[in-house]
Amino acid sequence: MSEKAFQDYYPDDYSYCYGCGRLNPAGLHIKTYWDGDETISRFTPRPEHMAVPGFVYGGLIASLIDCNGTGAAAAAIYRAEGRPLDSLPAVRCVTASLHVDYLKPTPLGPELEIRGRISEVKGRKVTVDITVSADGVVTATGRVVAVQIPENFVMAEKKIEN
């Protein structure tokens, strides 16, 4: 497994994501790593992250899939370009579409394992297929289609706002 998480390489301007930004103090701090050709995140839901007592909230599961997917997509573009995660220009992806199938209730308590498989890298668009497991049992599957955002996205948008 890679030592630093994909999200640890995000430029500061892209590190405020509620799901995975290291600079968002109130966020979830989801972290994603390479594990061979798969991407992996591990996350233990907080007690309040429940749907009904004993089971994990579906919106949190969607968030875990989302941030694993966008992190995986960025890492896949670096790999496709044959350059390391700390090389420039920095790659950051956002979600174009998200799909989740909830196969069975996800127990609240155990650490969840989120695994992504890069299904396609097509220019700036990456498709990632993801599983969420608890205690070794897959409880949800997901697909994220992510697109690389222009390097100056935050700056450009800030400019538009002003």
Added chain:
Amino acid sequence: MSEKAFQDYYPDDYSYCYGCGRLNPAGLHIKTYWDGDETISRFTPRPEHMAVPGFVYGGLIASLIDCNGTGAAAAAIYRAEGRPLDSLPAVRCVTASLHVDYLKPTPLGPELEIRGRISEVKGRKVTVDITVSADGVVTATGRVVAVQIPENFVMAEKKIEN
């Protein structure tokens, strides 16, 4: 618009949802109402609910769609059965699948409007098509397929755990 939210009628055991449970003190407290034949939720994201500075986190948008959808599904079943939301047995739905298309960045700041349209009620399964708007502009669309859970689900699952 109906006076009480769908979620205000949920039995206590089903009112701990992180997204929409009135008894979850740390939750989002999403509330959903009838507005004619559409369902409506309004939600102002917290400052920490960002993706990148100035824009709403996609996982939160997925959560808003999820809870609007499951609330709408329950309300649609009551309507299909021709009985009011406070009649018994209580109906509660969970998400079987969730799909979100992020059409454009959702600005962080304004109140968001989430509108659901009941596309199909087929026995215990309900399909809801949803839009998320900011300042009158649709920024995301979603589809929730929700299924009614057995009345004794929480009790039965609690029993299994013991």
